[in-house]
Amino acid sequence: MGKRMDFRKRLASAAMVAFVGLSGPVHAEQVTLTFANWATAEGATRDGMEKVISAFEAENPDIKIESESIAFAEMARQLVLRLRSGNPPDIAQVAGNDTFALALTKGLEPLQGYADAEFLGTLTPGAYEPLMMGEDLIAFPWNQAPAGLWYNKKLMADAGLDPENPPKTIDELNSAMAAIKEANPQVIVLGIDTTNRAFALQSNWPWIRAFGADPVAEGGAEGDEMQAYLGWLRDISEKGYVDPGRKIGEFRPLFAQDQVAFLWDQVLVQGVIQSTNGMSAEEFNQNYGVIPMPTGPGGKGYSFDGGHQLVMFGDSEHKEAAWKFMEYLGTNEAAIRTYTIETNRSIPPVKSIEDPAVAELLDTPVIETFKNDIIPTISPMPFGPEFAEYATVIMAGIQEAVTSDRPVADIAAEIQNQIGN
Amino acid sequence: MLSLSKPFLHWMVLPTLLVLLAIIGYPVVSTVYLSFFGYNLLDFTPPEYLGLGNFKDMANDRIFWISLKNTLYYTGGTVLVSMLIGTAVALLLENLKGPVWSCVRAFVVSPWAVPFVVVAFLFRFMYMQNGGIVNDILLDLGVITNPVSWLNRADISLGAIIVANIWATTPFFFLLVSSALSGIPDAVLESARVDRAGLWSTIFHIKLPFLRNPLVVGSLLMVISNFNDFAKVWVMTQGGPGYATTTLVVYVYRMAFERFEIGYASALGLIWLLLLLLVSVFYIRLLWNRQND
Known part of the structure; x- marks a missing residue:
């Protein structure tokens, strides 16, 4: 009887240790962000996007990204309907008029509170200005594709x-x-x-x-x-x-x-x-x-500019974490290399790149022509x-x-x- | 002993009726309701009551009339031609037995097994001006001297889509007529033979009357199906060039899910529903009259 009680106590202790060890400090604070995007819906970009998400999660163990794959052509419809039903994701990949249509619903979180003037100064001239609606920055310029x-x-x-x-x-x-x-x-x-x-x-x-x-x-x-x-x-x-x-x-x-x-x-x-x-x-x-x-x-x-933007929804319960992920996608040099340049073949929105290996990837005749001669001709x-x-x-x-x-x-x-x- | 006439047993269909009301009744009622409102999904202000405003706009909407005309051409052309071809092929193959003819039958039916979206993509690539097999064959045969842009010429694009649709729809009528033919009593056909009825006489006076009801039901199903056919038109032309192939369903889709004009799209949908109801009533009366003859 005594041995059995002892065994039960040890079993209970082990279970407690396992519970605390596995789910205590990490799981108690971990937040899950839903990220609606077509990057993981398309074969050409899925791997690159998933790599970037994994890298972000490894660097930020308190944030888990739940990627929701939605076809490009379906994105606006799905987001508007989800907004209408009070179930939008935290973050979404958007482009073109969809960005502005979503902003008109007043369902987006203005981003100027997260991206201050100093931060915006690190972006390429013309990258974020078209995304201003009045005083509000309605979206973050993930990449440029003129x-x-x-x-x-x-x-x-x-x-x-x-x-x-x-x-x-x-x-x-x-x-x-x-x-x-x-x-x-x-x-x-x-x-x-x-x-x-x-x-x-x-x-x-x-x-x-x-x-x-x-x-x-x-x-x-x-x-x-x-x-x-x-x-x-x-x-x-x-x-x-x-x-x-x-x-x-x-x-x-x-x-x-x-x-x-x-x-x-x-x-x-x-x-x-x-x-x-x-x-x-x-x-x-x-x-x-x-x-x-x-x-x-x-x-x-x-x-x-046919580039892609990131928007945060006003209903998100984890806005700080959402901004952290958006900032990472747009400005982290490893993410820029893996997704923006090597996967999406587009131009990052940042003025300067510190990593010479990444900078070299952008030092091509084609990118130079786009940066110097074409981007300045973008028409609103x-x-x-x-x-x-x-x-x-x-x-x-x-x-x-x-x-x-x-x-x-x-x-x-x-x-x-x-x-x- | 319980009898089906017991009143409480009638109440046992209530759950089914409630489910039907929820999944069919609610959307219909909601569509009717919204058709009287100006309601844009991007605008979070309350819908504005317009009375018959959407219907008045529709009466003056040139695109609505074009799409209605295109829908009638698309549906009528497809159903009529595929019914004729399907019936003719079924009559041709009716008495041909053996493994070779079984293979031919399977071959004739095979387009029915191809998903509509795949049909649309197949024909889209076949119709391409550069590298499309249709142009290659017609050029080789000397029928045309330059490649034709089948899906991008306003005068022929709807016809090109109808051809693709006929290809996909004919097997339905072939199967329907084949099964109906096999249901004609041998005694009737034997009597015709004894009376020395010829081939055409047998077809027109014996077989076609037996095929009438299946063809009426089949064509009603196909009219409804083609009236609502979105995939082929959208994949092949997205309603273009211009509005040359815009059908009602494409127009409603653009209104509801590109412009988010749910009120106007609901009004279009209501007219669409009424048209289909009219067609259904016509067909049902046709069947009813036949049964009463």
């Missing part, structure tokens, strides 16, 4: 063009496209997204602006400048320079196989090309280049509650211009009628 005009040097040379002297104006681009089409009728001369979705309007917006048009300004949709842009698209479509209806991502493998001469796309193209055709960085630079958008009739060329987008409507209407008009013979003036008037004044 667009430039990529060109295939071999196809240019085959057409008798100088690959080291790519077009600087849209007139020069027209001439170059004509020469390439004549020399190689099978290639897609210009890869440009003409699908009907919000991203396509983001992609087309700099071109629209290069023609001097502003379709959401009063009377702007049926103005001469917008008609000039639609007319240009009609012209290059009739000449067979563009392949309508392809999403921008569908041009990339073709660009890697010398099937596309010019490609209006984001900074990630180099990574996609190298992973598609196995080129080294040196070979890539010998075969491809990127320039800012050729200047249009308006005298300027523009770009757009008409983001807001009407952007989705603008996108549907304007892209439907662009599609009609590219694929039908309806008079351009009628298409422009139709866009104006749909948008209203």
Whole structure:
């Protein structure tokens, strides 16, 4: 009997030690953050994102990240519905108009209380300013992914063009496209997204602006400048320079196989090309280049930033921990290397990198062109509650211009009628 | 001994009715209710009562009328053509026996086993202007001289999607008609043979009357299914180019989940529901009249 009691006491003590040892100091204080993102939903970025999350958790054992994989196209819908039902995540990866649409719901936590002026001073100029809504910083700039005009040097040379002297104006681009089409009728001369979705309007917006048009300004949709842009698209479509209806991502493998001469796309193209055709960085630079958008009739060329942001939700019960994770994703150099540069092939929002190995990864002709020549040309987008409507209407008009013979003036008037004044 | 006519037994269906009310009744009532409001999910202010405002807007909404017209073309074209092809193929294969013809039957049915999203992607790639197999074949045959952008020309894109849909829907009618044909009593067919009825006479006067009810029910199912078909149109064209392939379901989706205009989307959904109810009533009356003949 005595032995049995002794055994029970020892068993109880061991259980107590195990309970305290395993769940005491760590589990009592550990917080779990829900992180809605598409990085872990896509095969190309899943591993990199998971590595960064693991590294963060190892450095911060008091914070556990519960990653919620949501497809890119579903993100806005899911977040809005979850906000409506009072069940938003703590943090979410967002982009484009979705960031601003979410901010309009007043469901986001303003970030200026976490990112003070000194911290914001460490970010690249222009990285966070577009994310200010009034006094509020509505999102944290995780990475930048502006667009430039990529060109295939071999196809240019085959057409008798100088690959080291790519077009600087849209007139020069027209001439170059004509020469390439004549020399190689099978290639897609210009890869440009003409699908009907919000991203396509983001992609087309700099071109629209290069023609001097502003379709959401009063009377702007049926103005001469917008008609000039639609007319240009009609012209290059009739000449067979563009392949309508392809999403921008569908041009990339073709660009890697010398099937596309010019490609209006984001900074990630180099990574996609190298992973598609196995080129080294040196070979890539010998075969491809990127320039800012050729200047249009308006005298300027523009770009757009298709980068990703991080938002924190006002309902989060662990805002300090959430900010810690957001800051880590955006500014920790190991995270920048693993995810932003090597996985997402984008540009980090920080001014300077201390680790020479990471800095070297950013010291490339392509990144230099983007940083010095393209990012300064980024044009503000008409983001807001009407952007989705603008996108549907304007892209439907662009599609009609590219694929039908309806008079351009009628298409422009139709866009104006749909948008209203 | 308990009888089914005992009143308390009727109450035993109450749980089922409650579940049905919750999962079918609530969304319908909620849609009807919201259709009278201006309600945007991004706007956290209370919904604004508009009365018939959404319906008045709809009457003047050019895209609504285009999408309604496209839906009717898409549904009507698909159901009619796939019913004709499915019936014809079923009649052709009806009396052909043996392992080879069994394989042919399996081959004919196989598109039905392909998920709609996969069908849409398959045809999207087949229709591509550059590298699409449809253009390659037509170019090789000399039918066309330049590649055609099947899904990106406003005048042919809806037809191109309908062709893909017919490919996916025909096996349904083939299966339906095949099973109905096997149900025709041998005695009837034997009588026709004794009366020296010819092939066409047998088909038109014996078999088709037997096929009428299955075809009415089958086409009703397919009308409802195609009226609501989102995946193929969305994957292949997203309703474009322009609005050339925008159907009601695509338009409702854009309104509800891209613009978050839940009030207007509900009004569109209500009209859509009423149209389907009208079609269903028409079909049910058709069946009813047939049974009363």
